[in-house]
Amino acid sequence: MISTTTxxxxxxxxxxxxxxxxxxxxxxALSDLYAFFPLIDALGEVTWSxxxxxxxxxxxxxxxxxxxLLRSGITDEMYESVNLWVGRxxxxxxxxxxxxxxxxxxxxxxxxxxxxxxxxxxIPNIKKFGYKPSLFLGTIAxxxxxxxxxxxxxxxxxxxxxxxxxxxxxYLAALIPGLILGFxxxxxxxxxxxxxxxxxxxxxxxxxxLAKIWGFKGIFIPIALFGLVVGSIYAGLATPTEAAxxxxxxxxxxxxxxxxxxxRCLSEVFQATIRTTSLVMLIVLxxxxxxxxxxxxxxxxILTEKVSGLGWEPVYVLFAIVGVYILLGCFMETLSLMIAxxxxxxxxITALGFDPIWFGVLFMILxxxxxxxxxxxxxLFIVQSVRGEGSFKDVIYGAVPFxxxxxxxxxxxxxxxxxxxxLPSLITK
Numbered sequence: 001m002i003s004t005t006t007x008x009x010x011x012x013x014x015x016x017x018x019x020x021x022x023x024x025x026x027x028x029a030l031s032d033l034y035a036f037f038p039l040i041d042a043l044g045e046v047t048w049s050x051x052x053x054x055x056x057x058x059x060x061x062x063x064x065x066x067x068x069l070l071r072s073g074i075t076d077e078m079y080e081s082v083n084l085w086v087g088r089x090x091x092x093x094x095x096x097x098x099x100x101x102x103x104x105x106x107x108x109x110x111x112x113x114x115x116x117x118x119x120x121x122x123i124p125n126i127k128k129f130g131y132k133p134s135l136f137l138g139t140i141a142x143x144x145x146x147x148x149x150x151x152x153x154x155x156x157x158x159x160x161x162x163x164x165x166x167x168x169x170x171y172l173a174a175l176i177p178g179l180i181l182g183f184x185x186x187x188x189x190x191x192x193x194x195x196x197x198x199x200x201x202x203x204x205x206x207x208x209x210l211a212k213i214w215g216f217k218g219i220f221i222p223i224a225l226f227g228l229v230v231g232s233i234y235a236g237l238a239t240p241t242e243a244a245x246x247x248x249x250x251x252x253x254x255x256x257x258x259x260x261x262x263x264r265c266l267s268e269v270f271q272a273t274i275r276t277t278s279l280v281m282l283i284v285l286x287x288x289x290x291x292x293x294x295x296x297x298x299x300x301x302i303l304t305e306k307v308s309g310l311g312w313e314p315v316y317v318l319f320a321i322v323g324v325y326i327l328l329g330c331f332m333e334t335l336s337l338m339i340a341x342x343x344x345x346x347x348x349i350t351a352l353g354f355d356p357i358w359f360g361v362l363f364m365i366l367x368x369x370x371x372x373x374x375x376x377x378x379x380l381f382i383v384q385s386v387r388g389e390g391s392f393k394d395v396i397y398g399a400v401p402f403x404x405x406x407x408x409x410x411x412x413x414x415x416x417x418x419x420x421x422x423l424p425s426l427i428t429k
Contacts, residue, residue: 138398
């Protein structure tokens with residue numbers, strides 16, 4: 001059963017079928033082969049129950065909030081404001097890229113949106129200021145991955161649903177690791193530019209303290225939205241879904257106040273939100289059906305028993321799971337990787353005695369590595385697409401040192417789980 005499922009998934013993926021089709025076809029095949037009765041009869045009920053899950057409403061709302069910020073020009077102001085504060089550090093605009101990605105990730109919840117937005121804003125600066133192309137492009141590709149980890153994250157919402165874990169607790173657990181990863185990215189740039197000063201480009205003009213303080217208004221907006229969304233959750237005023245709605249209202253109010261939102265712009269926001277949400281939800285509903293089939297044919301129980309029967313120490317099994325995810329991340333898109341494997345892996349992790357909240361944070365970092373590992377690193381392709389010229393190798397080489405920092409953080413989380421669990425336990429007390 002295990003080998004049949006793995007082979008079926010691998011063949012369909014290699015055929016380049018849409019992810020939703022792969023999940024549905026796999027579910028139908030497993031149902032015909034191993035189920036005692038035709039599970040397809042339950043397809044309607046399963047998809048209806050999944051689509052009415054209240055927390056899923058947060059997904060289109062977070063997508064819309066990111067679209068509003070992007071199309072109203074607020075992200076341009078944010079980038080300029082961040083540059084006033086960190087642009088003079090060796091590495092210049094590359095630090096600005098990383099911090100701006102972190103800020104935008106904290107409002108959009110999407111790595112793809114973060115990478116595309118920041119790439120559009122900053123890639124022209126490579127030639128303008130003479131930066132090392134590969135390292136500069138690497139900061140955008142790697143910085144964009146922070147959208148998966150830093151709350152509010154769309155991927156964490158989906159993981160919380162599939163793993164039956166608290167989304168608000170996941171957000172708390174991911175906050176410190178997200179900040180640490182952003183700091184590690186910045187350290188990479190600093191060391192590289194101290195060793196090779198020519199990679200740092202032309203010095204950014206010095207700004208007065210007054211200009212920096214005045215320029216803080218561009219940073220204030222994403223921070224205020226982050227505080228509105230995440231703060232309302234932990235103040236007990238809103239659920240994650242209600243907080244997402246507050247974020248959309250806040251983004252709309254700001255864009256209308258700044259006179260950046262026209263009827264045409266609002267129409268573009270709605271259209272982009274509908275397109276992205278439809279894509280995500282089709283995959284989610286297909287995954288729900290596959291999960292239903294896997295549970296009913298007993299595949300999850302078989303896998304758990306197989307792993308338990310190996311007689312390995314739990315940490316060695318964990319290392320094996322990490323290694324498999326790093327390998328799969330080279331060939332699978334992150335959303336499909338997460339949705340297809342979470343219901344299978346989480347019961348194994350729980351049976352081994354690991355905390356599913358802690359594993360959720362570790363999992364998000366593993367998904368981040370998938371975004372910048374060739375040949376199917378989504379962020380690598382987005383950066384190259386926005387760049388529109390030069391060799392794709394530049395983007396790949398530039399992402400490697402940041403990939404190593406992700407591996408370092410994975411090791412730190414395994415060695416010191418409290419990096420993720422300390423803040424949730426503190427808030428709970």
